[in-house]
Amino acid sequence: MTTTTTTIPDQHDPGARGRLEVDGLVKSFGSQQVLRGVTLSVDPGSTTAIVGPSGSGKTTLLRLIAGFERAEAGSVVLSGRTLAAGDAWVPAHHRGVGYVAQDGALFPHLTVGQNIAFGIDTPRLQGRKATRAKVAELLEMVSLDAALAARRPHEISGGQQQRVALARALAREPELMLLDESFSALDAGLRVATRRTVSRVLQDAGITTVLVTHDQAEALSFADQVAVMRDGLLAQVDSPLEVYTRPVDRATAEFLGDAVMLEAWVDGDMATCSLGAVRLAPTAHRGRVQLMLRPEQIRVDEHGPIRGVVVDTDYFGPESTVRLELTSGREPGCETSALARSGEIISIRHSNAFIAARGTELRLRIEGEAIAFPPDA
Numbered sequence: 001m002t003t004t005t006t007t008i009p010d011q012h013d014p015g016a017r018g019r020l021e022v023d024g025l026v027k028s029f030g031s032q033q034v035l036r037g038v039t040l041s042v043d044p045g046s047t048t049a050i051v052g053p054s055g056s057g058k059t060t061l062l063r064l065i066a067g068f069e070r071a072e073a074g075s076v077v078l079s080g081r082t083l084a085a086g087d088a089w090v091p092a093h094h095r096g097v098g099y100v101a102q103d104g105a106l107f108p109h110l111t112v113g114q115n116i117a118f119g120i121d122t123p124r125l126q127g128r129k130a131t132r133a134k135v136a137e138l139l140e141m142v143s144l145d146a147a148l149a150a151r152r153p154h155e156i157s158g159g160q161q162q163r164v165a166l167a168r169a170l171a172r173e174p175e176l177m178l179l180d181e182s183f184s185a186l187d188a189g190l191r192v193a194t195r196r197t198v199s200r201v202l203q204d205a206g207i208t209t210v211l212v213t214h215d216q217a218e219a220l221s222f223a224d225q226v227a228v229m230r231d232g233l234l235a236q237v238d239s240p241l242e243v244y245t246r247p248v249d250r251a252t253a254e255f256l257g258d259a260v261m262l263e264a265w266v267d268g269d270m271a272t273c274s275l276g277a278v279r280l281a282p283t284a285h286r287g288r289v290q291l292m293l294r295p296e297q298i299r300v301d302e303h304g305p306i307r308g309v310v311v312d313t314d315y316f317g318p319e320s321t322v323r324l325e326l327t328s329g330r331e332p333g334c335e336t337s338a339l340a341r342s343g344e345i346i347s348i349r350h351s352n353a354f355i356a357a358r359g360t361e362l363r364l365r366i367e368g369e370a371i372a373f374p375p376d377a
């Protein structure tokens with residue numbers, strides 16, 4: 001039996017195993033520039049999710065990292081080894097990079113076992129017995145029964161297929177795993193379960209992971225770092241908490257979730273808007289701004305200073321989105337200004353659908369800080 005010793009890589013060592021450094025990648029198809037200078041650092045063993053509107057260049061970035069396409073400018077460095085830069089070029093199969101596509105892309109004519117064995121470096125393992133043992137080990141790693149090895153891809157479920165695809169990619173012992181919409185074809189329940197398994201396997205193996213997804217919730221829950229792509233550039237790269245609560249601009253805020261946008265006036269660390277005076281996250285903006293709050297920051301509270309009447313409700317089971325028309329009649333002493341006016345409609349979230357009948361007056365308070373964006377963004 002071979003024993004492998006894993007050392008925790010130095011987070012600041014540019015050559016640490018599994019550290020990915022993408023710098024200034026530019027890529028065009030015909031006259032269309034799809035990537036316009038993408039720079040991204042991924043720590044060893046961490047997970048980065050790339051999100052962004054359709055056509056923004058997410059898959060193209062992944063394909064450049066994998067070595068399926070060449071960039072016009074920029075570089076890709078993995079574990080301190082230059083994979084692409086100028087004339088330097090390491091072909092895809094020598095990069096130490098695993099790739100799992102949306103549909104798994106299993107070979108339909110091969111069994112599950114043969115699909116996985118395809119990824120195994122046979123000369124190193126010497127022989128069919130060792131290959132079979134490795135296949136069984138990989139199946140176990142992705143929580144699949146060894147008996148599935150004899151089946152063909154069409155004889156297993158979509159979630160199982162994705163896990164086989166992951167096992168096949170893991171067989172090459174990659175330093176970096178690229179997951180391209182790998183869970184999006186699965187239905188909601190299976191998607192969550194498969195994502196959990198995959199996340200655990202990759203974390204346990206300490207493999208650096210970059211995931212492209214359309215699903216914001218998936219990005220926020222799966223990743224250590226979220227990169228928001230727009231028009232071929234990364235608009236923001238930050239922790240999930242940071243990108244959600246401190247988006248750099250309105251488009252990023254609205255892309256990552258529902259946002260309540262209000263006209264406001266900034267004075268110091270407070271803003272005044274139709275909800276009264278609201279505490280602001282640190283900002284350089286002054287005067288007129290657009291204020292952003294997440295709907296869940298506006299709480300129903302019988303002693304709250306803000307009043308609104310329910311206009312309508314969207315019921316989602318555990319939560320409802322409730323649209324309210326703000327009414328005047330704030331509590332005495334609550335700040336108002338020329339911008340503070342009744343009649344404005346806002347959306348909030350609430351877990352109790354019974355309080356949200358149309359026409360009900362609710363009292364509200366704001367929790368946490370609002371974000372200020374320029375008025376014309």
Ligand SMILES: Nc1ncnc2c1ncn2[C@@H]1O[C@H](COP(=O)(O)OP(=O)(O)OP(=O)(O)O)[C@@H](O)[C@H]1O
Pocket residue numbers: 029034052053054055056057058059060061214
């Ligand atoms: N091989 C190609 N030839 C020509 N154009 C391409 C090619 N690959 C991608 N494109 C174009 O590049 C742009 C970005 O595509 P890409 O697939 O990277 O976007 P994406 O953000 O992954 O989109 P989606 O979320 O819809 O998958 C699109 O306009 C697409 O049509």
